[in-house]
Amino acid sequence: MVYIAEAHPSDIWQMQSNIKERVIFRNPTTPAERQDVANSCVRKLHIEIPALIDGIDNRVEQQYTAWSDRLFVVGEMARSDTRANPGPFGFDSKKLESALRDSLGQ
Numbered sequence: 001m002v003y004i005a006e007a008h009p010s011d012i013w014q015m016q017s018n019i020k021e022r023v024i025f026r027n028p029t030t031p032a033e034r035q036d037v038a039n040s041c042v043r044k045l046h047i048e049i050p051a052l053i054d055g056i057d058n059r060v061e062q063q064y065t066a067w068s069d070r071l072f073v074v075g076e077m078a079r080s081d082t083r084a085n086p087g088p089f090g091f092d093s094k095k096l097e098s099a100l101r102d103s104l105g106q
Helices: 016-020 031-045 059-064 093-103
Strands: 072-074 080-083
Touching (some): 072 093
């Protein structure tokens, strides 16, 4: 998982659902601020897989067009083998499962 730019920062586009759930963050402007927000996300969502953090330049998000929700299976040489449609409604779990199994040689 790669944490990319905050989707609904309080200083740009705050969602009422974020206020209700007390998920309120300003748009990070430094790597340390982005790391703090990403760590909060991992804890709140109980994410148990390794999480990486996109740089403050948003290079990963821009290269993969990952906004808003996007799932990828990335193979050797950082090549995108499978790209899901934007989520959460465009996810095809069977397609992604098959791609992961192929990538792992199963």
